Amino acid sequence: MKEKKNNKKKSAIEKLKKEIGTKDVHVALLNILEDVEEARVRAVEEKNKTLAIITNFTDGLLFFNRKNKLVLVNPVAEEYLAVRAEEIIGKTPSGLTKNPQSENIARVLKKTTKGVFREEVQIKKGLTAELSTVPVMREEKKLGRLVILHDITREKLVERMKTEFVSLAAHQLRTPLSAIKWTLKMVLEGDLGKITKEQAEFLEKTYNSNERMISLINDLLNVTRIEEGRYLYKLVPIQFEDLVEEIINSYKGEIKRKEIKFKLEGPEKKMPKIKLDTEKMKLVVSNLLDNAVRYTLPRGKIKVSLIHENSEIKFAIEDSGIGIPKDQQKRLFTKFFRGANAVRIETEGSGLGLFISKNIIEAHGGRIWLESEENKGSTFSFSLPIKNKKKS
Numbered sequence: 001m002k003e004k005k006n007n008k009k010k011s012a013i014e015k016l017k018k019e020i021g022t023k024d025v026h027v028a029l030l031n032i033l034e035d036v037e038e039a040r041v042r043a044v045e046e047k048n049k050t051l052a053i054i055t056n057f058t059d060g061l062l063f064f065n066r067k068n069k070l071v072l073v074n075p076v077a078e079e080y081l082a083v084r085a086e087e088i089i090g091k092t093p094s095g096l097t098k099n100p101q102s103e104n105i106a107r108v109l110k111k112t113t114k115g116v117f118r119e120e121v122q123i124k125k126g127l128t129a130e131l132s133t134v135p136v137m138r139e140e141k142k143l144g145r146l147v148i149l150h151d152i153t154r155e156k157l158v159e160r161m162k163t164e165f166v167s168l169a170a171h172q173l174r175t176p177l178s179a180i181k182w183t184l185k186m187v188l189e190g191d192l193g194k195i196t197k198e199q200a201e202f203l204e205k206t207y208n209s210n211e212r213m214i215s216l217i218n219d220l221l222n223v224t225r226i227e228e229g230r231y232l233y234k235l236v237p238i239q240f241e242d243l244v245e246e247i248i249n250s251y252k253g254e255i256k257r258k259e260i261k262f263k264l265e266g267p268e269k270k271m272p273k274i275k276l277d278t279e280k281m282k283l284v285v286s287n288l289l290d291n292a293v294r295y296t297l298p299r300g301k302i303k304v305s306l307i308h309e310n311s312e313i314k315f316a317i318e319d320s321g322i323g324i325p326k327d328q329q330k331r332l333f334t335k336f337f338r339g340a341n342a343v344r345i346e347t348e349g350s351g352l353g354l355f356i357s358k359n360i361i362e363a364h365g366g367r368i369w370l371e372s373e374e375n376k377g378s379t380f381s382f383s384l385p386i387k388n389k390k391k392s
Contacts, residue, residue, distance in 0.1 A: 104122055
């Protein structure tokens, strides 16, 4: 083999000699060698720059090659995992489970091997990181995946402090607001003596404003419980259509006042019982029905549908209301968000109802979604598994 290669080189050089002369061949070869050396130096410089960036990166970096083996660990990742790079180089995510610091990371990495992925991970006590995985590509060829560990301990601490503050403030505010409510009610009902019609009107407005404050406080308390992961209390088997009918009955007065054409479509047979936190599920149905009634103009239409399909039940509420602008629909289930057109019609509102509803549904193992077109109406739907488990 070597003889063949040497013969090829010799014949190539002989050919060059014949074409441009012996002296010029030497010059050409020297130039080629200089170019190769310059390219090598540049490659080494680029490699050193890349390694310097990786070494000094403020986030932890782990790189797994195409065979899903760890080939690179930067100093920050070593610090997070309390190991030296050489101790874990060459290991797959499964091999990292032996180290307590990297056990949670390994668990997350085993869940996905493709695409971009992001999840919070508790690395150790006092250290929470946001784990992101990014596929590394060259042209269309996958070289491996980069795992980034971004320290979010401070953000989580601030978030927890904020949640605790809101919870404390809400609890402290609810007591005096309740006292105001019952005092106003006693005055309005004449328990403390007769009042004039004008006085009653002013006190009624004050009472309604106080009720809105209590409602906001309750929403804030619900949000803090959601964020603390202690929202579902008691799951009991119930007949879901009975719960829905109970909520609808409480809105019949407002539906009649606005002359809304209302229709309830249920399954022909009785639906199977489903385990739910009754009070929380009433809150979901009430929130969705309240929005439909509130944002449907007089003489509009509302239809509630209940469907039993395979191993789940589905609730849908369709209205002919104001709808939700397309560019705002993605933000609809986030905290404190209200559509611009909704704010114009109804200035008051916390923007927490749909956020709370989404979390209640997901805590029951279900999902919630929306179909809407501005000025034509909306359909909010959610589904719940008939056999569900309580989530923490």
